[in-house]
Amino acid sequence: MSDPVLAGVFYLVAALTVASALGVVLTRNILYAALFLVVSFAGVAAVFVLLNADFLAAVQLLIYAGAIAVLIIFAIMMTQNPVKAGISNEQRWPAFILAALMLVVLLAGATATVWPLSSLAPLEATTAPLGKLLLNEFVLPFEVVSVLLVAAMIGAIVISRED
Amino acid sequence: MTIGLGHFLALGAVLFCIGLYGVLAKRNAIIILMAIELMFNAVNVTLVAFSRFITPNLLTGQVFAIFVITVAAAEAAVGLGIIICLYRHRETVDAEQFNLMKW
Numbered sequence: 001m002s003d004p005v006l007a008g009v010f011y012l013v014a015a016l017t018v019a020s021a022l023g024v025v026l027t028r029n030i031l032y033a034a035l036f037l038v039v040s041f042a043g044v045a046a047v048f049v050l051l052n053a054d055f056l057a058a059v060q061l062l063i064y065a066g067a068i069a070v071l072i073i074f075a076i077m078m079t080q081n082p083v084k085a086g087i088s089n090e091q092r093w094p095a096f097i098l099a100a101l102m103l104v105v106l107l108a109g110a111t112a113t114v115w116p117l118s119s120l121a122p123l124e125a126t127t128a129p130l131g132k133l134l135l136n137e138f139v140l141p142f143e144v145v146s147v148l149l150v151a152a153m154i155g156a157i158v159i160s161r162e163d
Numbered sequence: 164m165t166i167g168l169g170h171f172l173a174l175g176a177v178l179f180c181i182g183l184y185g186v187l188a189k190r191n192a193i194i195i196l197m198a199i200e201l202m203f204n205a206v207n208v209t210l211v212a213f214s215r216f217i218t219p220n221l222l223t224g225q226v227f228a229i230f231v232i233t234v235a236a237a238e239a240a241v242g243l244g245i246i247i248c249l250y251r252h253r254e255t256v257d258a259e260q261f262n263l264m265k266w
Contacts, residue, residue, distance in 0.1 A: 007165070014174045017174070017178065018174070018177050018178065018181070021177075021181045021182070021201050024185065024194070024197055024198065024201060025181055025182075025184055025188070025194070025198060030191060030193060030194060033197060034197065037200065040178075040201065040204070044204045044207070044208060047171070047174065048207075048208075051171065051212060051215040053214070053215070053225055053228075055225070056207075056211060056229070059229065059232060060207075060232070063236055064200070064204070064232070068235070068236060071240065071243055072197060072243065074243075075193055075243040075246060075247060076193055078247055078250070079250040079256050088189060088190065089189070089190045089258075089259060091188055092188045094187075095184050095187030095188035096188070098184075099181070099187070100180070102179075102180050102183055103177065103180040106172075106176035106179065106180070107176055110173065110176065111169065115216070115217060117167075117168065117216055117217060118216065118218060118220075120219045121219065122215055122219040130222055130225060130226065130229070133222055134229070145230055145233045145234070148233070148237055149233060149236070149237055152237030152238075152241050153240065155244070156240040156243070157244075159241070159244040159245055160244040160245075160248050
């Protein structure tokens with residue numbers, strides 16, 4: 001990926017994603033936080049496009065920017081006391097120091113490791129190979145995750161039911 | 164100016180740490196859930212980047228990302244259900260108030 005246009009697109013998308021992620025944790029209005037979260041999810045979908053993961057980019061937009069965002073906005077509408085929405089607790093500075101330390105450790109680990117990079121070209125279209133993988137090699141985890149989704153759905157209904 | 168694996172790993176690390184800060188420092192339970200979703204996204208970026216740069220002809224990293232997305236969706240549904248239930252009983256979503264099982 002040496003094209004300067006692609007590099008420019010990457011930096012633009014990365015800046016947008018990180019800025020809106022910062023918006024999620026720094027804004028005081030919880031509805032703005034949810035909207036920043038949608039922008040951040042869309043940015044991650046663009047990152048997936050840059051990584052030649054076309055199917056995952058579509059799934060990211062459908063599930064995260066579509067379904068989960070709507071779910072979160074519904075929950076905000078049903079539970080908010082907007083006066084004291086996005087405020088921090090008293091662990092703010094320790095949390096900041098811990099997150100900064102974590103970032104240093106992750107970046108140091110990523111730069112110190114010699115990755116066994118491959119020079120093969122990525123697959124052009126990933127949807128059909130992904131489907132084959134999910135129903136052959138990964139069929140057991142696929143079924144388990146289906147059961148998990150049903151269990152979570154029933155659980156969410158039972159928990160939030162009025163009685 | 165080549166965009167390589169390191170750039171995507173750095174992006175994933177930054178997103179993960181922003182999410183970590185949100186989980187630790189916020190009072191509102193819904194914001195904590197949103198920050199957890201940010202951390203899931205960061206892990207997905209990292210998995211897909213490894214898949215693209217280390218095993219480009221296998222799609223194992225992307226299959227893992229699909230499972231992460233599924234579990235994140237289940238987690239969001241159950242988590243928001245619990246928050247709505249708690250709000251109905253306690254009339255707040257402030258995580259500091261949920262200390263019934265604290266010793």
